[in-house]
Each structure stands twice: as structure tokens, then as C-alpha cells.
Amino acid sequence: MAVGDGELDGLVRGRIRALRLAQGWSLAELAGRAKLSQSTLSRIETGQRRLALDQLVDLARALDTSLDQLVETAVEDVVVSPMVDSAHGRLRWPIRAEPGITVVRQRVTAPPPKRRDRLRAHPGREWLVVLSGTAVLVLGERRIRVETNQAAEFPTMLPHALGADGGPCELLGIFDRDARRGHRIDPADHRR
Incomplete structure (x- = not known):
């Protein structure tokens, strides 16, 4: 299944939010761990801010995952x-x-x-x-x-x-x- 740029963008934003919620963290808590402002993280999750590579690296590290896993697009038949x-x-x-x-x-x-x-x-x-x-x-x-x-x-x-x-x-x-x-x-x- 090929994932377009818009779909990948939404997938990554959804993963960030889902990983944050799975940890039981508020926006403020993840923002602090990733060294971002709470408003920046909120805009990233809601699609109101462009995804930047340096922010994705910081978010992946804060969420205890890798950048590769955060942006993985391979979705096979399950x-x-x-x-x-x-x-x-x-x-x-x-x-x-x-x-x-x-x-x-x-x-x-x-x-x-x-x-x-x-x-x-x-x-x-x-x-x-x-x-x-x-x-x-x-x-x-x-x-x-x-x-x-x-x-x-x-x-x-x-x-x-x-x-x-x-x-x-x-x-x-x-x-x-x-x-x-x-x-x-x-x-x-x-x-x-």
C-alpha cells in the first residue's frame, strides 16, 4: 500500500498523539521532554504546523522510539x-x-x-x-x-x-x- 505525502503527514501526527496518550502524558509533559513549547506540539498534532525533521527527531527520542518507526509507511496485508x-x-x-x-x-x-x-x-x-x-x-x-x-x-x-x-x-x-x-x-x- 503506497502512502502519499498527505497520508504520511497524518499518520505521523496520529502516531505522535497516540504514543503520547499511551504514556499518559499531557501536551505539556511531552513538549517539555521534547524541548518544544506546548502550543507548538499542539499545532503539530492537529496539523496546523508543518512537520520539521529536527522536531520529529526530538519527538521520537522523547517518545522512546526511533525516527524510522515514527515515519514507517510499510503497511502490508495484516x-x-x-x-x-x-x-x-x-x-x-x-x-x-x-x-x-x-x-x-x-x-x-x-x-x-x-x-x-x-x-x-x-x-x-x-x-x-x-x-x-x-x-x-x-x-x-x-x-x-x-x-x-x-x-x-x-x-x-x-x-x-x-x-x-x-x-x-x-x-x-x-x-x-x-x-x-x-x-x-x-x-x-x-x-x-
């Missing part, structure tokens, strides 16, 4: 259907796992949020496998239905949220180290 391993009678999901992942079984009952300010963004990658029901993954402006036995993989720098559609759903959430920090998951509390 839903992965299972592969049937007939010889062993199993379903397999081809995800690119890495060391240090945490797996959490979750029951989701609430629908996904309708307001963009409820979306979160943070460094890392997440995967999910829907065990039962239907999940709705919100990635920026996209709403993606993930059905039973389907999986999804996405970079968590995209503002995102998860909800259930038509009743509860059960899923496995899989988080790399950065995503785990973004959700404040303690791996000692969950089975791997």
Missing part, C-alpha cells in the same frame, strides 16, 4: 489465514516470530472504539490468532474483521485498537519485547 498441515492434523499460522515474545490468551467482549483518540501506538509488532468469535482490528482508518482461525500481524506504530464483533471472542495475543512494554505486560504473569 490478516493471515492458517495453513493446513494434513500430515499432522494441525493448523499453522505463518507468523515471523522472534526471541523475547510473550503470548497472552484474552477474552474480548467490548466492541472496538469508535473514536480515534482511543487508539494506541507504541514501538513493536503484535500478532493475534482468533480462537473463537470475530475480532475487529482497527489500524488507523481501517477496520479489519479477523475471523475464527485467522491471524493478524501488524506494526504497533500504527494507531490501533481491538474489539469483538457480534459477541465475545477469544484470542491469543503475541507481543514482541517493544509491544509488551507498550501494553505493560509482565511476562511472568502469563504462560508462554
Whole structure:
């Protein structure tokens, strides 16, 4: 999916705001950490001020991420259907796992949020496998239905949220180290 200049601009502004909110920081707190005025940060988030590279570097550092992650545009298809391993009678999901992942079984009952300010963004990658029901993954402006036995993989720098559609759903959430920090998951509390 190609991202135009206007879309990239909006994506970066949304990530800055979502990362700030995920940390629980006010405009004043992030502005202080990034050595910007509160009004400048507000205008950056709302699109009333042009994005400047030096400010993006300072904001990325203050938000504990890299400039590359802040401006990443690669958005691939996120839903992965299972592969049937007939010889062993199993379903397999081809995800690119890495060391240090945490797996959490979750029951989701609430629908996904309708307001963009409820979306979160943070460094890392997440995967999910829907065990039962239907999940709705919100990635920026996209709403993606993930059905039973389907999986999804996405970079968590995209503002995102998860909800259930038509009743509860059960899923496995899989988080790399950065995503785990973004959700404040303690791996000692969950089975791997």
C-alpha cells in the first residue's frame, strides 16, 4: 500500500498523539521532554504546523522510539489465514516470530472504539490468532474483521485498537519485547 505525502503527514501526527496518550502524558509533559513549547506540539498534532525533521527527531527520542518507526509507511496485508498441515492434523499460522515474545490468551467482549483518540501506538509488532468469535482490528482508518482461525500481524506504530464483533471472542495475543512494554505486560504473569 503506497502512502502519499498527505497520508504520511497524518499518520505521523496520529502516531505522535497516540504514543503520547499511551504514556499518559499531557501536551505539556511531552513538549517539555521534547524541548518544544506546548502550543507548538499542539499545532503539530492537529496539523496546523508543518512537520520539521529536527522536531520529529526530538519527538521520537522523547517518545522512546526511533525516527524510522515514527515515519514507517510499510503497511502490508495484516490478516493471515492458517495453513493446513494434513500430515499432522494441525493448523499453522505463518507468523515471523522472534526471541523475547510473550503470548497472552484474552477474552474480548467490548466492541472496538469508535473514536480515534482511543487508539494506541507504541514501538513493536503484535500478532493475534482468533480462537473463537470475530475480532475487529482497527489500524488507523481501517477496520479489519479477523475471523475464527485467522491471524493478524501488524506494526504497533500504527494507531490501533481491538474489539469483538457480534459477541465475545477469544484470542491469543503475541507481543514482541517493544509491544509488551507498550501494553505493560509482565511476562511472568502469563504462560508462554
